[in-house]
Amino acid sequence: MITKKDRLSFLEEMKDVRRIRKPNRAEIAAPRELTPGHLERQRAAVANPLKDANPLTSDIVEPLTAHDILCWQRPGIQHGVFRKLRLGQYPIEARLDLHRMTVEQARREVFRFVSDCVRYGLRSVIILHGKGERNPDGIAQLKSYLAKWLPELSDVLAFHSAQKHHGGTGAVYVMVRKGDRDKQHNRELHGSR
Template sequence: MTFLQEMEGVRKIRKTNRADVRKTTELTPGHLERQRSAQAQPLVDRNPLTADVVEQLTSHDVLSWQRPGVQHGVFRKLRLGQYPIEARLDLHRMTVEDARREVYRFIRDCVYYGVRSALILHGKGERNPDGIAQLKSYLAKWLPELDEVLAFHSAQRHHGGTGAVYVMVRKSERQKSESRERNTGR
């Protein structure tokens, strides 16, 4: 049988069988209410890291800081890169604002996952015409602002030298209780 014989008696549909997919520009009351609510509530930035003026550091400046109470031997081991690096964060090619968000999130994640020793790669800023290591300068200001950071020091050459920093992170409450149970036998 041929196609024309099969199509004999078929009539054309008068109404089109197409959906109307044009975007409506009419705003619904629900849309207007959500828009009003979003504009009324300011975005709350829970990140405590400040992004104001910092002391400008150069590529060869060494970062070194420890919170009171950190033992000398512990800090020495950190400085010499003798703790295993459990997490890394690379800030290369980030803006200051992006780096600010990432550092805050990274340190919070380190505490949550029980990471005690981390490495943050910030770069040396050697390509900057003014010789200022911008992310390094901000990082030196931000890390002491975080209560979770116990100490930090510029890395050893094989881990990035003055373009990276070792960070010692405080134990989480869960780790503290596990240590207490292990050491007291409770």
């Protein structure tokens, strides 16, 4: 509760305070002159454009149809390992759905997805790209680009079109390399250098 003494003390402290006569509004007009800092940032942005770390290209690709099978493996991948991937016998640890994406959006997402798989130690994943059956020309555009992009990524060891129950030729199983942490764990576990 405020006492009479507190109130008088407050009024004594506030006796020299004057009311602000300007309206209580912020100035939102942008400054019209360019500052030296602004000019320097603008010069640096033009001189050093952002580098795209994504190696996937958007060039012309060989057109694939809905029923074409994607199949690729790096040299050194064991036959039994690739067979198991092709038959969908590895557990699917993550999935990426590219449906309704543009080629550029898919390019970014595929690069990010594979990088994340390596980072989190995911080895067997699936990418749903669709069959392109609704396209008037019958070309599966994202599938065509994906067939070009996956071999461009050094983290991809092999890929194969999925089994029917996982999407068939509208999806692809992808085997991703082990991350450095997983390789080190295996070395410690099995005692090899």
